[in-house]
Amino acid sequence: QVQLVESGGGSVQAGGSLRLSCVASGYSFNMACMVWFRQAPGKEREAVAGIDSDGTTNYADSVKDRFTISKDNAQNTLYLQMNSLKPEDTAMYYCAAVIGGAGYNCWLGGASGMDYWGKGTQVTVSS
Numbered sequence: 001q002v003q004l005v006e007s008g009g010g011s012v013q014a015g016g017s018l019r020l021s022c023v024a025s026g027y028s029f030n031m032a033c034m035v036w037f038r039q040a041p042g043k044e045r046e047a048v049a050g051i052d053s054d055g056t057t058n059y060a061d062s063v064k065d066r067f068t069i070s071k072d073n074a075q076n077t078l079y080l081q082m083n084s085l086k087p088e089d090t091a092m093y094y095c096a097a098v099i100g101g102a103g104y105n106c107w108l109g110g111a112s113g114m115d116y117w118g119k120g121t122q123v124t125v126s127s
Contacts, residue, residue: 001025001026002024002025002026002027002097002115002116003023003024003025003026003118004022004024004095004096004116004117004118005022005023005118005119006020006021006022006093006094006095006118006119006120006121007020007021007022007023007121008020008021008121009093009121009122009123010122010123010124011124011125011126012085012123012124012125012126013125013126013127014085014086014087014125014127015084015085016085016125017081017082017083017084017085018082018085018123019079019080019081019082020036020079020080020082020093020095020121020123021077021078021079022034022036022077022078022079022080022095022118023075023076023077024076024077024095024097025076027097027099027116028099029071029073029076030053030073031053031099031100031101031102032053032097032098032099032100033050033051033052033097033098033100033104033105033107034050034051034071034078034095034096034097034098034106035047035048035050035051035095035096035097035106035107035114036048036049036069036078036080036093036094036095036096037094037095037096037111038089038091038092038093038094039091039092039094040090040091040092043091045094045111046060047060047107047110047111048060048063048067048080048093049063049067049068049069049080050069050105050106050107051069051070051071051078052100052103052104052105052106052107053100053101053102053103053104054102054103055071056103056105057069058105058107062088063082063089066082066083066084066085067080067081067082067083068080068081068083069081078095080093080095082123085123085125086125087126087127088125089123089125090123090124091122091123092120092121092122092123093120093121093122094117094119094120095117095118096111096114096115096116096117096118097114097116098113098114098115098116099115
């Protein structure tokens, strides 16, 4: 059974940092393409950062140079380091995965291209 469990969310002031984690189980983590999404109230879910099985990364323009996605295959864990946080980063953050094989990049597929989802972790940034 596939499980994705996010943690690390919380409340911070603008300019602060948080590191999100997503522990995965039930599938071949090192063969997955994974993406962090976020959804704010009243807004559509958007892709924030993605990393494929080869380690290629992609970022939304709104978070480039502030967020860093990484993964630890030995620990089956996906990370999102978030620095210089802004109030507009406030959202529920979800990790998602799809098994696409070596080099498969799921970034352009969006939310509909992902097979597995976590339940999310809340990030709130105050001004």
